[in-house]
Amino acid sequence: MHPVMEHDTLDLDLLQVPEPSAIREWATERGILILAHSYQDGFLQEAAHFVGDSLELARKAAAADAKSICFCGVHFMAETAKLLSPEAKVFVPDLEAGCSLADSCKAEDLKQYQQHLTEKLGQRPTTVAYVNCSAAVKALCDIICTSGNAREVVESIPDDQPILFVPDKHLGGWLNETLGREMILWNGACEVHELFSVETLNEMKAEYPAAKVISHPECPKPVRDASDYVLGTAGMLRLVKGSHGETFIVGTEANMIYRFEKEAPQNTYLAAPGASCACNLCPYMQMNTPEKLWHELNVQANEVTIPSELFADAQQSLQRMLSIV
Numbered sequence: 001m002h003p004v005m006e007h008d009t010l011d012l013d014l015l016q017v018p019e020p021s022a023i024r025e026w027a028t029e030r031g032i033l034i035l036a037h038s039y040q041d042g043f044l045q046e047a048a049h050f051v052g053d054s055l056e057l058a059r060k061a062a063a064a065d066a067k068s069i070c071f072c073g074v075h076f077m078a079e080t081a082k083l084l085s086p087e088a089k090v091f092v093p094d095l096e097a098g099c100s101l102a103d104s105c106k107a108e109d110l111k112q113y114q115q116h117l118t119e120k121l122g123q124r125p126t127t128v129a130y131v132n133c134s135a136a137v138k139a140l141c142d143i144i145c146t147s148g149n150a151r152e153v154v155e156s157i158p159d160d161q162p163i164l165f166v167p168d169k170h171l172g173g174w175l176n177e178t179l180g181r182e183m184i185l186w187n188g189a190c191e192v193h194e195l196f197s198v199e200t201l202n203e204m205k206a207e208y209p210a211a212k213v214i215s216h217p218e219c220p221k222p223v224r225d226a227s228d229y230v231l232g233t234a235g236m237l238r239l240v241k242g243s244h245g246e247t248f249i250v251g252t253e254a255n256m257i258y259r260f261e262k263e264a265p266q267n268t269y270l271a272a273p274g275a276s277c278a279c280n281l282c283p284y285m286q287m288n289t290p291e292k293l294w295h296e297l298n299v300q301a302n303e304v305t306i307p308s309e310l311f312a313d314a315q316q317s318l319q320r321m322l323s324i325v
């Protein structure tokens with residue numbers, strides 16, 4: 001038995017954690033695939049077999065035909081991996097690592113609102129859900145999208161069909177602006193992206209006049225309007241990899257810069273400041289630590305499961321997206 005497994009109540013602070021590459025090798029030998037979201041800290045990114053956004057990672061997991069997946073991210077991401085890799089055991093370093101955006105849209109509230117809109121409009125609106133939502137919400141929706149493919153997903157729906165977009169009002173607002181749609185928006189937001197402030201961003205732009213601003217569509221409209229590019233994380237990565245000698249002010253979770261510096265070191269990256277805090281780190285992502293990862297790899301106790309009555313509907317919403325983009 002591995003030493004970690006001998007302790008029921010382990011003091012994680014006292015755990016001797018191997019180097020990231022040693023963790024990865026250890027996991028490989030045991031057939032465990034480690035996935036890390038780009039918003040995880042550098043240690044977890046280095047320990048992972050793949051780093052990416054939630055959908056990229058779920059796809060990697062499905063393609064790898066993994067039997068065992070340790071997902072370093074937040075809960076809805078691990079659920080997405082489970083939906084696309086139903087045979088795999090999916091577990092996470094911390095089951096409490098949630099997401100304010102996903103939490104802003106509860107399945108029971110969504111169901112009621114869908115009923116209300118159906119009565120009001122005289123027809124059921126198509127519900128499009130950003131992937132940052134629970135499996136229970138995915139099961140109530142018609143189709144899922146990511147920040148990278150949201151435009152294509154919305155454009156696949158006929159112009160005269162009413163659409164309810166959940167849960168992110170900023171991403172939905174950006175889609176309405178850029179596509180000329182009038183989707184009904186759920187009133188949800190990411191607490192990290194909502195903290196970006198156009199006032200502090202403009203101060204930073206004045207300090208670095210040659211810098212280009214890239215912001216995530218989860219940012220509020222004034223921040224998006226003050227940006228040179230509005231892109232999801234995959235689009236940001238493509239942009240910086242194709243740029244040389246540029247300075248970018250980055251309006252998304254600050255750990256994304258670790259990945260930029262690793263994969264596109266030819267540029268300079270500055271984290272866009274928040275209204276009251278300079279860090280812009282997601283507190284839920286930060287709940288995953290090297291100690292918790294190492295412990296969980298050994299014990300595999302934090303399994304993520306999806307109730308059987310939700311599974312097929314949630315999976316179908318994801319598959320509809322995958323069939324068009």
Ligand code: SF4
Binds near residue numbers: 039074100132190282
């Ligand atoms: S950054 Fe925002 S949307 Fe992403 S996990 Fe954290 S709270 Fe959720």
